[in-house]
Amino acid sequence: MDASRRFGFSASRTMQVAQKLYEGVSIGSETAGLITYMRTDAISIIPEAIQSARSVIADRYGKNYHPDEPRTYKTKAKNAQEAHEAVRPTDFARHPDDIAKYLDADQIKLYGLIWRRTVASQMSDAVFDRTTVEIAATGPNNENYGLRATGQVLRFDGFLTLYREGREDDDKSENDDDKRLPLITENEKPTAHTVNADQHFTEPPPRYSEATLVKKMEELGIGRPSTYASTLAVLQSREYVRIDKKKLIPEDKGRLVTAFLESFFERYVEYDFTAGLEEKLDIISAGKLSWKQVLNEFWTEFIAKVNEIKDLRVTEVLDALNEMLGPHVFPDAGDGSDPRKCPKCDDGRISLKVGRFGAFIGCSNYPECRFTRQFTESNEEAGENSGNEDRMLGVDPETGLDVFFKSGRFGPYVQLGEPDDYDKKKKEKPKRMSLPKGMEPAAVDFEQAQKLLSLPRDVGKHPEDDVMITASIGRYGPFVKHKSVYANLDKDNPEEVFTIGINRAVTVLAEKKTKQNRGATVLKELGEHPEETGAVQVLDGRYGPYVKHGKINATIPKGTDPQDLTMEEAVKLITERAAKSGKKKPARKKAAPKKKAAAKKKPAAKKKPPAKKKAAAAKPA
Secondary structure, rough: HHHHHHHHHHHHHHHHHHHHHOOOOOOOOOOOOOOOOOOOOOOOHHHHHHHHHHEEEHHHHHHHOOOOEEEEEEEEOOOOOOOOOOOOOOOOOOOHHHHHHHHHHHHHHHHHHHHHHHOOOOOOOOOOEEEEEEEEOOOOOOEEEHHHHEEEEEEOOOOOOOOOOOOOOOOOOOOHHEEEEOOOOOOOHHHHOOOOOOOOOOOOOOOOHHHHHHHHHHHHHOOOOOOHHHHHHHHHOOOOOEEEHHHHHHHHHHHHHHHHHHHHOOHOOOHHHHHHHHHHHHHHOOOOOHHHHHHHHHHHHHHHHHHHHHHOHHHHHHHHHHHHHHHOOOOOOOOOHHHHHHHOOOOOOEEEEEEEEEEEEEEEEOOOOEEEEEEOOOOOHHOOEEEEEOOEEOOOOOOOOOEEEEEOOOEEEEEOHHHHHHHOOOOOOOEEEEEOOOOOOHOOHHHHOOOOOOOEEEEEEEEOOOOOEEEEOOOOOEEEOOOOOOEEEOOOOOHHHHHEEEHHHHHHHHHHHHHHHOOOEEEEEEEEOOOEOOOEEEEEEEOOOEEEEOOEEEOOOOOOHHHHHHHHHHHHHHHHHHHHHHOOOEEEEOOOOOOOOOOOOOOOOOOOOOOOOOOOOOOOO
């Protein structure tokens, strides 16, 4: 809260900086955590830290600022979580000035705030005299006036020499007794420098800032120190609120969601429901209550409510929202006219409707009357002074058609001619162009409309292939196009689409192509899948290492070195992933054709060796 008031830090920014201080900052040759755990609302400090703070007070500020006894505090917050001690410096000897050179600007601001606030909590009280000053004044015509000032005169600054709590600019909580007065002695004659006559009127309470909303949540027992930043971040990321001069301004989407919840789920958005649930969670954590019992009680009532609401017709829901949001969506014009009378057909009634792109205001005589307007914040925003009203801007010199500014359910746009000006047989329609985000409707004149209707415009031919680059405005804002490549332009500079040159366009397109072509890196080739066609690879992608086979990508579990992954492990990961995703596996490998077995030959009969003939001995002649 104090970082928001003093430095304009958002809750998330404060917690991010505090996280860095807690995790550790390089101080010379060492890395040290400078503060204790910060997601706590405890206000107790261990005795050793208190003694260290008191020593710093005595050394730096003297005995007058050093109380005789250490100070102790008791929490006033509901459901305070005091598992940790209070947020404090880990070493009070590290004065903010001494370590400023090691910290960035945000860190030194937040560390200085924590150091000063913690040390101040152990310093002596400040001493004031509550004083009333009576002044007898004489007017220009010798009239006598009695003037009175009530407040306090500072006698001893005590802890205020080190720390004064921040205050919102529009905080009116300070009463007359709290106002500071200068030291004045009795019978002193003051001199009148100026005389101002001010008249004050009752003002509505100021809107919440992040700091005051956190303070209110703390008072109501809603949330925890660990959830404040995320709660505020969600409100902004979902566009339920916007921040204007540090104040949280409710958006129409937020009003619509709130109206729906208060109309149909009132019990669950009451302050005491959240605070009561927080208390039960604390009792569960203490082991005094069964979590199953709490869940059963909650779910039984909640699902019954959900079933009741889901059976309602859409018209019943819209009627309830129209009634609750009536003063906001259909404010009284002050002239006695019906705020819900259709301004186009006179006999229709406008009401809240829901379309494909969200809520809008439409006429009950649709489709005969096609009046629509955005779900605006107030009548002034939708009225004559906002620039959102339909109006003719001029006549196009080339076509002779009127140029209009119109506001439809999808936002403001400019249009060339009316539907009757075009050939319906050829299905021709009036040319339209939406206003880019950031372009004020009230600033759209005839010249600006002509520029919008001139889109898409030719920027120039691409130097690589001589194909024309065009610039225009689409659903997601201004862009340039080359062939099939679209590259977005700066949304915060809506005029760039009219002025962008060839060099800038080529650069933007090249950056887009680089992002598209940035693929995964192959870490390892495992070879052909043992059972199916296709290679198995180990790659390093945007979200870490994974294995790939065909169209199946399987993440490698944490702790596994991708270089050590075997084919067997990869196949197992791929099979599990394919089963979960339902993707078709690559075709199995065709088995190699079996060779026909050669016909068995019958063993040849063994020839008997020829019988040895005994030669008769030749007879002598």
